Amino acid sequence: MGEASTGPIPGLDLDRFSTWLQSQHPELGKPSSATALTGGRSNLTFALDCGENQLVLRRPPLGHVMETAHDMSREFTVQQALQQAGFPVPRMHFMEDDRDGKSGVGTQFYVMDKVGGQPFDSLDDNRGFTPDQLHQLSLKMARTLAKLHNVRPDTVGLEQFGRPEGYLERQVRRWTKQLAASSSRELPELEELSRRLTPVPEPSGASIVHGDYKLNNALVRVNGDRLEVAAILDWEMSTLGDPLTDLALFGLYWQMRYLDPVTADVFESSVDYSAGYPAFDELVEAYAAERAIAVPDLTWHLAFAAFKTAVITESIHYRHLSGGTVGEGFARIGEMTLPLARAGHRFLDGKSAVIQPAERI
Numbered sequence: 001m002g003e004a005s006t007g008p009i010p011g012l013d014l015d016r017f018s019t020w021l022q023s024q025h026p027e028l029g030k031p032s033s034a035t036a037l038t039g040g041r042s043n044l045t046f047a048l049d050c051g052e053n054q055l056v057l058r059r060p061p062l063g064h065v066m067e068t069a070h071d072m073s074r075e076f077t078v079q080q081a082l083q084q085a086g087f088p089v090p091r092m093h094f095m096e097d098d099r100d101g102k103s104g105v106g107t108q109f110y111v112m113d114k115v116g117g118q119p120f121d122s123l124d125d126n127r128g129f130t131p132d133q134l135h136q137l138s139l140k141m142a143r144t145l146a147k148l149h150n151v152r153p154d155t156v157g158l159e160q161f162g163r164p165e166g167y168l169e170r171q172v173r174r175w176t177k178q179l180a181a182s183s184s185r186e187l188p189e190l191e192e193l194s195r196r197l198t199p200v201p202e203p204s205g206a207s208i209v210h211g212d213y214k215l216n217n218a219l220v221r222v223n224g225d226r227l228e229v230a231a232i233l234d235w236e237m238s239t240l241g242d243p244l245t246d247l248a249l250f251g252l253y254w255q256m257r258y259l260d261p262v263t264a265d266v267f268e269s270s271v272d273y274s275a276g277y278p279a280f281d282e283l284v285e286a287y288a289a290e291r292a293i294a295v296p297d298l299t300w301h302l303a304f305a306a307f308k309t310a311v312i313t314e315s316i317h318y319r320h321l322s323g324g325t326v327g328e329g330f331a332r333i334g335e336m337t338l339p340l341a342r343a344g345h346r347f348l349d350g351k352s353a354v355i356q357p358a359e360r361i
Contacts, residue, residue: 009034009036009046010036010044010062011036011044011046011059011062011105011106012034012044012046012057012059012104012105013104013105013106014031014033014034014104015104016103016104017031017034017057017103017104017105018030018031018104019104020102020103020104021103024103025093025094025111028050028053028055028093028111029050029051029052029053030050030051031048031049031050031055032049032050032051033048033049034046034047034048034049034057035047035049037056043058043059043060043061043072043075043234043236044058044059044060044061044062045057045058046058046059047114048111048114053113054113054114055093055111055112055113055114056090056111056112056113056114057105057109057110057111058072058075058109058110058111058112059072059105059107059108059109060072060107060108061319071108071236072095072108072109072110072236073095073108074161074235074236074238074239075110075234075235075236075238076092076095076110077158077161078158078161078208078235078238079092079112079235080092081156081157081158081161082148082151082156082208084155084156084157085151085155085156087147087148087151087232088144088229088230088231088232089231089232089233089235090112090113090114090115090231090233091112091113092110092111092112093110093111093112093113094110094111095108095109095110095111096108096109096110115219115230115231116219116221116230117219117220117221117230117231118219118220118221118222119216119218119219119220120137120215120216120218120220120270121216121268121269121270122268122269122270123270123272123275125270126270126272126275126276129227129276130276131275131276132276133225133226133227133276134227134275134276134277135276135277135278136226136227137220137227137229138271138277138278138282138283139278139282139283139286140227140228140229141215141218141229141250141283142250142283142284142286142287142290143286143287143290144218144229144232145210145213145246145247145250145287146286146287146288146290146291147290148207148208148209148210148232148246149207149208149209149243149246149291150207150290150291151207151208153207153208153240158208158240161208161238161239161240162239162240162241163240164203164206164240164241164242167203167206167239167240167241167242167245168200168201168203168241168242168245168304169200171241171245171304171308172194172197172198172200172304172307175194175307175308175311176194178311178315179191179194179311179314182311182314182315182318182319183314183318184314184317184318184321187314187337187338187341189338189341189342189345190307190310190311190314190337190338190341192345193303193306193307193310193341193344193345193348194307196303196344196345196348197300197303197304197307197348200300201300201301203242204242204243204244204296205242205243206240206241206242206243207240207241207242207243208238208239208240209238209239209240209241209242209243209245209246210232210235210237210238210246211235211236211237211238211239211245211246211249212234212236212237212249213232213246213249213250213253214249214250214253214254215253215254215269215270215271216253216268216269217232217233217234218230218231218232218233219231219233242301244295244296244298244301245301245304245305247284247287247295247298247301248298248301248302248304248305249305249308249309250283251280251283251284251298251302251305252302252305252306252309252343253267253269253309254271254277254280254283255271255280256269256271257269257271257272258273259339259340259343260339260342260343262335262336262339263336263339263340263343266332266333266335266336267336284298299347299348299350300347300348302344302347303344303345303347303348304344306340306341306343306344306347307340307341307344309336309340310336310337310338310340310341310344313333313334313336313337313340314334314337316330316333316334317330317333317334317337
């Protein structure tokens, strides 16, 4: 977390915003300070201290952004809807289009409650917890993803939230197009991975998908001797699509420490098998049991997850070079692109889809 500011910070003019909030939403209180929250690598997130009300403001990043990404209305809409289903998300307050700058934000943004809980972003976050606690938390993350995929979109007003037909084909085209728009260097291995992802497999079904599901995007609350999933955050890539893309991306992130020395060093993760976290195959079993389904082979989906993540790291690298990032932790993101591309080829070459402890690509 960054330092609290009482004046303008990149992406938020606090004085102007405080005056605007008092006039438009006085029930929420007046922010006395704003703190840029770290951990995310895309949309900007600010904690607002409003006395009795602790709030969070989300807005798109500065500078170069990915086409169709950073749509605040998607984040707001899906989280507001999922509250109806009892899914762990923050409570939404309002959304505003401030492209005229009247509120001091200067773009589309929304405000939500700040959820109590701690992130699990690094090995240090495991301190003080037993292997059994971390193991059970891992299984709860898998079951929480399954519960999301079990929510019928039409029961929460999200039946028009996306187009599940042709989802996999569109995803390959979208991220291939994004690679061309955000690359600052030659990446033949990543381009070849894009070609190898066609044709796509038959869809496994359609559900609400998060699009970036990982332990880093959860807040965890201590409840007695148990760790509970307090909230799932960062819904900017949510839509209706194939749920196996979420499961495979969850698996890729889960195994990042075991993909390559570079990803182990650069990617922030608390997942450490020696601390009690299970390997991904056990999470797949918990997910399958919660959904009452048999999970098919994830080879293609893991390869696509590696491709998508590599394009995202390259886009963030591009934005960092252009001066469009705020906060620390961006300088080495681009180092992950090639290891992720090689991981994608590994999956398509028939190597083990489940990376066991201490195994490296």
